[in-house]
Amino acid sequence: MPPPLDTRAAADTPLDAAKPLVIANVTRRFRIGQRIVNALGALSAETAPGLVTGLIGPDGAGKTTLMRLICGLLRADAGSIHVFGVDVRAAPLTVQGMISYMPQRFGLYEDLTVRENLDLYADLQGVPQAARPGRYGELLHMTGLAGFTQRLAGKLSGGMKQKLGLACTLLRPPRLLLLDEPTVGVDPVSRRELWEIVSQLVRGSGMSVLLSTAYLDEAARCDEVLLLHEGQLIGAGKPDDFTQAMAGRSFQARAAGQSKRALQAALAPLPGVTDAVVQGEAVRLILAPEMAPDMLPDNVTLTAVPPRFEDRFVDLLKARNPAAAPAPAAPRAAGAVPAGAGAGAVIEVQNLVKQFGAFRAVDDISFSVRRGEIFGLLGANGAGKSTTFRMLCGLLPASAGRLRVDGFDLRGAAATARGRLGYMAQKFSLYGDLSVIQNLRFFAAAYGLSGAAAAARIGWAVREFDLAPLRDATSRDLPLGFKQRMALACALMHEPDILFLDEPTSGVDPMARREFWQRINALAEAGVTVLVTTHFMEEAEYCDRLVIMAQGRILASGTPEALKQAGRSAAQPNPGMEDAFIALIMADSAKTRESAA
Known part of the structure; x- marks a missing residue:
């Protein structure tokens, strides 16, 4: 068991200038509309030097607020934060000279090349011209971007963008590095590469790292963890201590x-x-x-x-919170049949191709999905998953091949087919300036509902997804988990037979993820067909069948258990889903390099 927490203010004892962080009784509140949100409440914690400390907690736990307070971008309402013995409130510029901070949405300039982004951030950070060639070479080698210096940042994959953001953050080597969910939306191969970079920084230079994450397998890779919940510290210690409990x-x-x-x-x-x-x-x-x-x-x-x-x-x-109950089961969609009642294919993909000029994003793929099945599309960033998804939704025309959704050929009846499906986009695609209830009314109208029918479905959404306390809140101000609830409610407004989910839980904490999948499982049991893309390998376990894509092609298909068996080796006799995924992707990459040699 982790040792009991010492919640005494750091001011009661002499400050240790060797400690990267000493946080003492920190409180921070925000006003959102008519509500007062207690983001942090009398939080006290410390971190040790030369370690990766994981900052773990559900959506709204206060992780990002704490990081911004450490950087001096926000000011605490009460309490103190010391970075290597320096008071952030008294000397924010001194502290900012010792740290580097990579926020959740790092500001890369997508119309600039990799090299131009490095130049821009080197200018902003005051890196001397003489020091740049050596530092650039070191960072480009570390991140694997040496061969991409002339590529536009907007043309990089998600994983490469994150690595470029990290390189820009590290142009001036810090004593303390703050990383706010750096692997959100990044495929497992790139996640592992990012962790290797972080480990190299800590082991090689003695840098201290504070890293927040929604992926709990990443928490287990940290040297120590701080667990936050509703602005309170509920646990601190080594990950193994928590696991063995x-x-x-x-x-x-x-x-x-x-x-x-x-x-x-x-x-x-x-x-x-x-x-x-x-x-x-x-x-x-x-x-x-x-x-x-x-x-x-x-x-x-x-x-x-x-x-x-x-x-x-x-x-x-x-x-x-022992009273927390499982999410209520979503009602059966209109027209759906119970799972297993029909074996016919609801989605048929035959020899599908999508060409963008000379680039073939999707390369002659075929698969089918049965009614009431949860079917997964997995792959590294840039594998062609989202392109395939958009073609299946009728949002993008195919260059070649055949696509049928619920019996409709998408070449001739895309609008009719779209009326039978619900779509939840990879990024929060609702209207941030509208309130929750205004978004629900808009999407009800967009799906052709009006009068009593619209009122009934809006009432269902508010009850089913527990949105009543937030019905008048502006959508962009909602925690990510509530944004996800609302996005799913809007996708189900017209009771679709087929549901498309494009990385629906990216960045969402484990509790919200569980609630989400309880609803999806209930829909599948009721006969709704679900097609999902995800980078979260634990989530792939929910699928009945799945395909793994790379470079526009299908590498493997089958049940999660069959794919894990396919990834078995002497080094990995009992691989998890992520191990199997990485093994298949790496084997394909090696084969591609051999054929190119």
Whole structure:
């Protein structure tokens, strides 16, 4: 177990100038409309030098606010923050000279090349001309961008943009590096590369790093973690200490004759069940300490599995809010049939090609999706997933091949087909200047609903997604998890038979992700067909089948369990989904290099 927290103000003891951060009783409030939001409440914490400290917490926990306070971009209402012994409030410029900060949306200039972005940020940071060639060479080598200096930043993949942002942040080597969710929306291969860069910085130069993340597998890679919830510190220590606290409480559950989604829905609300999530063909189950495995229904078979950091994170949050209930099941969509009632293909893709000039973004791919199935499109940034998605939605014409959605050929009936599906875009695509209720009314009208029908569906959305307390809040001011709820509510406004989800949980914390997938599972069980792209490999476990794409082609297809088996090797005898994904992508890259040689 992590040691008890010492919440005394740092002012009570002599400041240690070697400590990167000493945070003492920090409070920060915001006014949003008529509401007062307590972003941080009397928060106290410390970090050790030369380590990667993970800042972990749900949406709205206060992670970004804390980072901005550390940088001196915001001022605390109460308390103090010292960076290497320097008071941020008293000497913000001195502190800013010791740190570098990469925010969630780093300001790359997409119309400038990689080299021009480096030049611009070197000017802003006052890097001497004589020092630039050596520093550029070091950073370009570290990030793998040496061969792309003349490419426009806007033409880089998501992972390459993040690495360029990190290079620009590091032009002036800092003592303390702050990274605010640097891997959001980045594929697993690029995520791993970014972590190798961060590890190299810490191990090679003794730099201290504070990194916030929504991916709890990344939290497990940190040297130490700070867990935030509603502006409070609820835990601090080494990740292994948190993980081992869950020993003996983690299981895989199966039940003969019951689908994994039905089993998850049955187990999640049981007293003594802390967590239940779909994992491959089983349900990963976390039991409360007082819950014995033999207290579960007789038809459930349990297999003990090693605990993971995410188990403890969920356990701590559930302990603070024991009344939290699973998300209500979304009602069955109009026209849908129960899952498994029909084996016919609802989505058919045959020899699909998309050409942009000389560049072939999608290269002769074929697959089909059955009714009531959750089907995943996985791939590295730039693999062609989003292009395929847009063609299936009728938003982009195919260059060649055949596309049928719910029986309609998209070449001749794209508008009719679009009326049968719901679409949730990769980025928050609602209207930020409108309130929650105004967005719901707009999308009801856009889908052709009016009068009593529109009022009924808007009322359903407000109840189903618990939006009543925020109905008059401006949409852009909502926490990411609530933005996601609203986006899904709008996509379901017209009760579609098919739902397209383009990286729907990018950057969303694990609790909001669980709530989201409970709703999606309920829709699939009711017969709604779901096509999803994701970079979050744990999320791929929810899929019945999936394909992995690279360079516009399909590398592999099958169930999550089959793809994990395909990624098995002597080095990885029991690969997870991410291990299998990376193995397949790296093998394809090696084959491409060999053929080009």
